[in-house]
Amino acid sequence: MLWSGWGDPAKARELPEPVRKLLHDLLGVRAPDVPAATLESVRLAPPRLPAAVLAALGGVTGPVHVSTGHEDRVRHAGGKSTPDLLRMRAGDGAGAPDAVVSPGSHDEVAEVLRVCAEALVAVVPFGGGTSVVGALTPALTPEAGAGFAGVIALDLGRLNRLLDVDAESMIATFEPGVRAPEAERMLGEHGLTIGHFPQSFEYATLGGFAAARSSGQASAGYGRFDDMVVGLTLATPAGTLELGRAPKSAAGPDLRQLVLGSEGAFGVITALRLRVRRAPAVKVYEGWRFASFAEGGAALRALAQHGPLPTVLRLSDETETMIGLARPDAIGGGDSGCLVIAGYEGTDEAPGAEVTGVSARRRAAGQVLAGLGGTPLGAEPGEAWAHGRFSAPYLRDTLLAEGATVETLETAGFWAGLPRLYDAVRLALLGALGSPLVMCHISHVYESGASLYFTVVTAQKGDPLEQWERAKEAVSAAIVAAGGTISHHHGVGRDHRDAYAREIGPLGAEILRAVKERLDPAGIMNPGALVTP
Amino acid sequence: MLWSGWGDPAKARELPEPVRKLLHDLLGVRAPDVPAATLESVRLAPPRLPAAVLAALGGVTGPVHVSTGHEDRVRHAGGKSTPDLLRMRAGDGAGAPDAVVSPGSHDEVAEVLRVCAEALVAVVPFGGGTSVVGALTPALTPEAGAGFAGVIALDLGRLNRLLDVDAESMIATFEPGVRAPEAERMLGEHGLTIGHFPQSFEYATLGGFAAARSSGQASAGYGRFDDMVVGLTLATPAGTLELGRAPKSAAGPDLRQLVLGSEGAFGVITALRLRVRRAPAVKVYEGWRFASFAEGGAALRALAQHGPLPTVLRLSDETETMIGLARPDAIGGGDSGCLVIAGYEGTDEAPGAEVTGVSARRRAAGQVLAGLGGTPLGAEPGEAWAHGRFSAPYLRDTLLAEGATVETLETAGFWAGLPRLYDAVRLALLGALGSPLVMCHISHVYESGASLYFTVVTAQKGDPLEQWERAKEAVSAAIVAAGGTISHHHGVGRDHRDAYAREIGPLGAEILRAVKERLDPAGIMNPGALVTP
Structure with missing residues (x-):
């Protein structure tokens, strides 16, 4: 993983010259005059953990699994949010932990927590490091850092085993540090799949999915990650x-649903029992065109409420469709309408496939889409989507380097409230950023509502971090006011914490505090994330 | 509702003479020599609420909605568990509240709670009064009653409105005291249904379904009640x-899932936003025969894991099949195998019905069932099941009067663990009761597991309440030891509370206590239910 950006540097994406010209002319994007920092030049505070604590931690995990090295600290200084990347590019390592500790078992995790609680050391559980909501940066705020003897990143990368496959119950038990592609590879040997493919798929871990209540691109077919977790262990x-x-x-409240989404603020997930599925023999993705976002939305709603539901179902608004479909030299021309991607995964061979199979569901869903005004576009747009489904984060790095900030913001609401939510977010972005490019899609549908996922591109003006904070605050306030949830995909972290507190109200926030105080009396677990201190 | 039993006394079911003879000869059932108490003869403690408190409550709801009358107190003295009924039949009204208070709005509920918290009056929210796990009997244990100035039943029957129908989002907003049939009637005017049909359907309320995390007979098609709740208000x-x-x-933990199943121990649900469906135009129920419970279970598992899933899906074990299918004079004869009921609700007319429709799903599911050894039995067993689906509680009253205790016990687990769970419960019942009749069915299936629902019939020996407690304790211990959950349908109440605490462990119980202490600092909400004091 690139320390200051996304993924494999070898896969970095260049901007085509016409796009660069467009950004320059249309949005006023200008390349920053300060070059990005190198890893070596990132400024870190001297590590402040007492030697006795380091020794005690080393006694738990083995000294080789406790690092205070510059690179390890930089690589755990944050996640992959826009502010995280802007700080890294500026060489600002203030969010870095004092040490990185890598336990090898549940018992070691539990013992590390004991040592840290005693020594008042903050603990930031660190999985794939892909948080885009500031879930991994505890040292940044003075109030969160005060009173602690230091901060460790608890890197869960060594907890990377598939512990058990129960093929009868279709349950796989994993340690939390398994990255998603490796989990799929290991399950693939059993002919199984989790079916969870968020944009962070290539680097995120299963524990992170659970802690952040993640939602994947195939949620229509496989469900959200919180639907998949049938059991878990929390240290x-x-x-x-x-x-x-x-x-x-x-039997009482579903306490699993209290741990899912708890973002390391209550403890560390050390094992996950996941409902798994047969690996699909067939995958078909195709495109449909609708005249407008409203008409496409009505079609998605029909599929969500009355079926049949594709495995993947998403709808881009007019702007996203135009940008996505257009050749770079043709952006701005023509009426592309709104693109729907419908994907079907499964088999046509199993008993019952006349209604559960890929062909049958595709045919029937196609009838619904066509009946509601859709025009079939064939496989090409679907394949193009599937090909590029994990590549957007690379583009963000390229744009940042060019002097453009690209950010994604997302929410969800009930169907009847979606138009208001859509308008509210767009207006907030226009108000905060002048004339940014704002695109939106629906990528997760439910019987009673759907998600809205916005991508905004703007020229960096002044301090890009301050510019981002202004826009973020405006959008968060707009989402709360319009009745949406502050996040459907990304979680809460620190960036959404205060808006989340408004969403659940003072009493909801009190519940979280009560649970945290009981499970984490010293307040060492990811302080400042999720729960307002 | 019959004060000492179930339902409409006019619908009471007589035992056929051959069945009475069978109970007499096979199980040794003898009619009790003491006649059941009359409502008037039920012994109640003098109401102990201070006049000032009664006046304050009357000031909130209007005095006419505060009752200390004998009949009102008796009718709120408990739910419909076997111990509840045994106590009522014995004229023991020790569980009765000091007063019954009927608020008419959310604000009145909130104000009643304020008055009661100040005066240290315990509050038992009372919906349909159908709890079978002792959720409505706070005064019974000395430890729960100590320290309180008294107990009120908070009857929610006046909160009985359908507040809103959002046909676009397919969400209906109800007050909590609406009984299920009335909710279905009101929604029916909009062409909609909730689709929640537990055995308690005819008397239970929506708020009770939510508070007890109820599961209905059509859960395969419509989901459990906790799947249906998209929003709620808790006073x-x-x-x-x-x-x-x-x-x-x-955005963080799903706090809805903390309220669902909270059984009045955290507060009072005063509004529910429910995901609703189109009322089905077609309903078809049919029977299938499998050679054994194991083979039938494998077929249900295939449908749950790979589809297509009927709307209703249940499988009786050999004993339940034999008892249920046999004419009364033929019980004990023949090899009935194991009966599966598969029901399909929906339409054949909608777009996409070639895969979502009743006919298509029925045909495809039939192929799966036949392929796994099922023999179709046609519509008659299905119609018989549908006809009698809400009548079992009547039979329980008749059996109690005859000197037989009939009890239902239920659990759920993952597929691979179900055989062990099945054996463990049966063994516990045999050990505790000698030679009872034990029947079982699976009525709720999931990809990773299923429920087991036991019906046990035994002759009353000695004090039937002590006999019940002995058996209940043995079964609860067996369920916990075998890895099952202490309840899949019925909830926790007081009867399952201690087993539930073992199920979630000391830290899980601490979480519940922490939440309760924050929301209910005086501990007035349904004390003794759900949360171990």
Whole structure:
């Protein structure tokens, strides 16, 4: 993973010259005059953990798994949010932990938490490091850093095993540090899949998916990650929690759903039992055109409410369709309408495939789409989407380097409220940024509502971090006011924390604080994330 | 509702003479020599609420909605568990509240809670009164009653409105005291349905479904009640909680899932936003025969994991099949195998019905069932099941009067663990009761597991309440030891509370206590239910 950006540097994407020209002419994008920092030049505070604490941590994990090295600290200084990247590019390593600790087992995690609680050391669980909401930067705010003897990043990369496959119950048990592609590879040997493919897929870990309540691109078919978790183990400073004895239960509140989305603020997920599926033999992705976002939305709603539901279902608004479909030299021309991607994964061979199979579902969903005004565009747009589905983060790096900030913002709401939510976010972005390029898509549908995912591109003006904060605050306020949730994909972290507190209200925030205080009395777990201090 | 039993006394079911003879000869059932108490003869403690508190409550709801009358107190003395009924039949009204208070709005509920918190009056939210796990009997245990100035039943029957129908989002907003049939009637006028049909359907309320995390007979098609709740309002002594801005969210823990199943121990649900469906135009129920419970279970598992899933899907074990299918004079004869009921609800007319429609799903599911050893039995067993689906509680009353205790016990687990769970419960019942009749069915299936629902019939020996407690304790211990959940349908109440605490472990129980202490600092909300004091 590129320390200051996304992914494999060898896969970095160049901007085509016409696009660069467009950004220059249309948005006023100018290349920054300060070159980006190198890893070596990132400024870090001297590590401040007492030697006795370092020794105690080394005693738990083995000294080789406790690092205070410059590169390790820089690589754990944050996630992959726009502010994270802007700070890294500026050489600002203020978010870096004092040490990186890599436990090798649940028991080591539990023991590390014990040591840290005693020594008042903040602990930031670190999986794939792909958070885009500031979930991995505890040292940044003075109030969160005060009172602590230091901060460690708890790197879960060594907890990378597939522990068990129960083919009868279709459940796989994983350690949390397994990266998604490796999980799919290991399950593939059993003919199984998790089916969770968020944009962060190539680097994110299963524990991170659970901690951030992640939603993948194929959620229509496979469900969200929170639908997949049938059991989990949480190591907390107050002890270990084991949850999940049945798929569903009437025995009290579903405490699994309290851990999912807890973002390391309650403890560390050390094992996950996931409902898995047969790996699909067939995958078909295709495109449909609708005249407008509203008409396309009505078609998606029909599929969500009455079926049949494709495995992947997304709808781009007019702007995203135009930008996405156009050749770079033709951007701005023509009426592309709104593109729907519908994907179908499964098999045509199983018993019952006359209704569950890929061909049958595709045919029937096609009838619904056509009946509601859709025009079939064939496989090409679908294949193009599938080909590029994990590549957008690379483009962000290229744009940042060019002097443009590209950011994604997302929410969800009930169907009847979506138009208002859509307008509110766009207006907030226009108000905060002047004349940015704003694109949107629906990528997750439910019977009662859907997500809205915005991509905004703007020229950097002044301090890009301040510019981002202004826009972020405006959008968050607009989402809360329009009745949406502050995040459908990305989680809360620190960037959404205050808006989230408004979303759940004072009493909801009190519940989170009560749980945190019970599980983490010293307040060492990812301080400042999720729960307002 | 019959005060000492179930339902409409006019619908009471007589035992056929051959069945009575069978119970007499096979199980040794003898009619009790003490006649059941009359409502008037139920022994109640003098109401102990101070006059000032009664006046304050009357000031909130209007005095006419505060009752200390004998009949009102008796009718709120408990739910419909076997111990509840045994106590009522014995004239023991120790569980009765000191007063019954019927608020007419959210604000009145909130104000009643304020008055009660100040005066240290315990509050038992009371919906349909159908709890079978002791969720409505706070005064029974000395430890729960100590320290309180009294107990009120908070009857939610006046909160009985359909507040809103959002046909676009397919969401209906209800007050909590609406009984299920009335909710279906009101939605029916909009062509909609909730689709939640537990055995308690005819009397239970929507708020009760949510508070007890209920599961209905058509859960395969419509989902569990916790799947249906997209938003809710909870009045607590610490204030009001409003949850649910989108179907799903990545913004932190799903606090809705903390309220669902909270059984009045955190507060009172005063509004529910439910995902609804189109009322089905077609309903088809049919029977299938499998040679064994194991073979039938494998077929249900195939449908749950790979589809297509019927709307109703249940499988009786050998004993339940034999008892259920046999004419009364032929019980004990023949090899009935195991009966599967598969029901399909929906339409054949909608776009996409070639895969979503009743006919298509029925045909395809039939292929799966036949391919796994099922023999079709046609519509008759399905129609018989549908006809009698809500009548079992009547039979329980008749059996109790005859001197037989009939009890239902249920659990759920992952598929691979179900055989062990099945054996463990049966063994526990045999050990505790000698030679009872034990029947079982699977009525709720998931990709990773299923529920097991046991019906046990035994002759009353000695004190039937003690006999029940012995058996209940043995079964609960067996379920916990075998890895199942203590309840899949019924909830926790007081009867499952201690087993539930073992299920979620000391830290899980601490979480519940922390939440309760924050929302209900005086501990007035349904004390003794759900949360171990």
